[in-house]
Amino acid sequence: MFPRKSVLFHSSTMLFGAAIASVLATDPLLAADVLFGPQPGAALSVEKLSPIEDFINGExxxxxxxxxxxxxQRHGQPVYFKCFGKRDVDAGTPVTPDTIFPIHSVTKTITSVAAMMLVxxxxxxxxDPVSKYISSFANMKVGVERKDESGRSMLDLVPLRRPINVEDLLLQTSGITYGFYGDGLxxxxxxGIYLGDFDNAGFAERIAKVPLAEQPRTLWDYGHSTDILGRVIEVASGQSLYQxxxxxLLDPLGMTTTKFFLTDPAExxxxxxxxxxxxxxxxNSLDVTRWESGGGGMVSTISDFARYGQMLLNGGTLDGxxxxxPATFAAMTTDHVGPGAGVARNYYYYPGDGFGFGYGFGIRTDPGITVPPPPGSFGEVKWDGATGVYxxxxxxxxxxxxxxQDSPSGRMHVNTTVKKIIYDAFEK
Known part of the structure; x- marks a missing residue:
């Protein structure tokens, strides 16, 4: 079920470690920030991972x-693997290794990888301007909210300073947002943007009719950018996003259960x-529609994600x-929205304190302002979804x-606690 260790894995990790060592040697001030996690190569105590079981069983x-x-999984081998609780509480069926979970926004990482394969x-x-692939995006405007003479809120539609490009979609800096958090016109x-049955082409046309929330590359704004990226992939490849x-990606990786919809009764x-x-x-992933949401529509299993995680850990390769x-993987896992990028952050900056953002992934850049710093390592790559896949x-x-997990209300406490247990298991 799990991929075996590979020579490429070790060589890419050695190169990454050498890069960190070079940074530390040439920039002592940065070194103070980088050395907030475990020492590279520190021993990991399997025994100290055991609190995961008591914690999740308690939840x-x-x-x-x-x-x-x-x-x-470390050094290409699983060091801890366990299922907990029920996949269906009403039916009493347990979580098993083949349980299928909705991965929601972790879908964005897969769509981003697919787009970079086309790059x-x-x-x-x-x-490339997005309008090269979706012509209606040539007419996008930014909605600027103001008060009229009576004090009523209204929108002025302002031209774009420059067109939205593909990189904006990857970085969540296109000005395309979500309507289900925050407020404003x-x-x-x-x-109503989700009403009815539509495909990626139809959804892109719906988004094209909505004003942008801000000018491109001015604010990290979590939204439907990756759904539009999915449509760009379709036009550029001549295939549906899933195909x-x-x-x-999926079949060559062996991710046989990662898909947008479940039609097989056994699945x-x-x-x-x-x-x-x-x-x-x-x-609901059990509802079969035409929309293959590149921003949040996939389901998967732990065995599929063992393959996916190992490919990412290897720097973009697996099993030969x-x-x-290498250059594309490096670009994906580099922060492009940090200081000097001109990209603002607000309350809804979901990568979180201490993280920048690459192409589809949060990237750990510094300890952050919390003392002591949250667990993790310089350069770690992450993302999570609305129901708790992390x-x-x-x-x-x-x-x-x-x-x-499939736990919208309980996911955050579970994920942060499990991460802390894992990093506390590294020998000091």
Whole structure:
């Protein structure tokens, strides 16, 4: 079920460690920031991972989550793997290694990898205007809210200073937002955007009719950028988003259960159900529609994510297959929105304190302002989804871990606690 250790894995990790050592040697001030996590290559105590079991079993027993599965993999081998609780509390069926979870926004990372594969193939350029692939995006405007003479809020539609490009979609800096958090007239313009049955082409046309929340590359604004990236992939490849990903990424990786919809009754029976109080998400993966949401529509299993996580840990390769060139992988895992980038952050900057953002992933850049710093390592790569699927890739420690759950209300406490236990297990 889990990929074996590879020579490429070790060589890429050694190069990453050498890069860190070079930074520390040439910039002592930065060294103080970098050395907030475990020392590169520190021993990991499997015994000290055992509190994960007591903690998650306690969350299940208290009725805060239905169940979960946790994998910690280091040096190409699983060092901790365990299933907890129920995948369906009402039916009493347990979480098993083949349980299928909705991954929601972790889908964004897969879509971003697929897009960068097309960059490697020369079919997409990061500087391409989105209107090259979706003509209606040539007419986008920014909605600037103001008060009229009576004090009523209104929108002025302002021309773009420059077109939205593919890189903006990857960075969540396109000005395309979500309508389900925050307030204001632009947010309100998203009301009803999910109604009816539509495909990626149709959804892109819906987004093209909504004003942008701000000028491109001025604010990290979490939204439907990656859904639009999915449509760009379709136009550039001549395939549906899923068919391109299945042919070029998922099948070659062995991710056979990662898909947008479950139509096989046997697979549907393995789907993880949330607790009753959490059955309020906009999109149910058991509903088969035409929309292949590149921003949040996929489902997967822990065995598939063992393959995916190892590929990322290896720097874009697995089992002798190259999915991303070294330069492309480096670009994906570099912060592009940090100081000097001109990209502002607000309350909804979801990468969090101490993190920048690359192409589809949060990137740990510094300890942050919390004392002591939250657990992790310089350069760690991460993302998570609305129901609690959480992927962290730590190349400095030869490790990645995955938490899978379907727990919108309980996910944050689970993920932060599991991460702390894992990093506390490194020998000091």
């Amino acid at each position: 299940v027993a208290a009725g805060r989550i239905p169940g979960a599965v946790v994998l910690v 490697d193939q020369g079919k997409i350029s990061l500087s 632009v947010k309100a313009a998203y009301d 391109f990903e299945k042919t070029n 549907r029976a393995r789907y993880a159900q949330p607790l009753a109080r959490d059955r309020h998400v906009e999109r 297959k190259t999915f991303l060139s 992927l962290v890739v730590d190349r400095a420690e030869d490790m990645f871990f995955v938490v899978m």
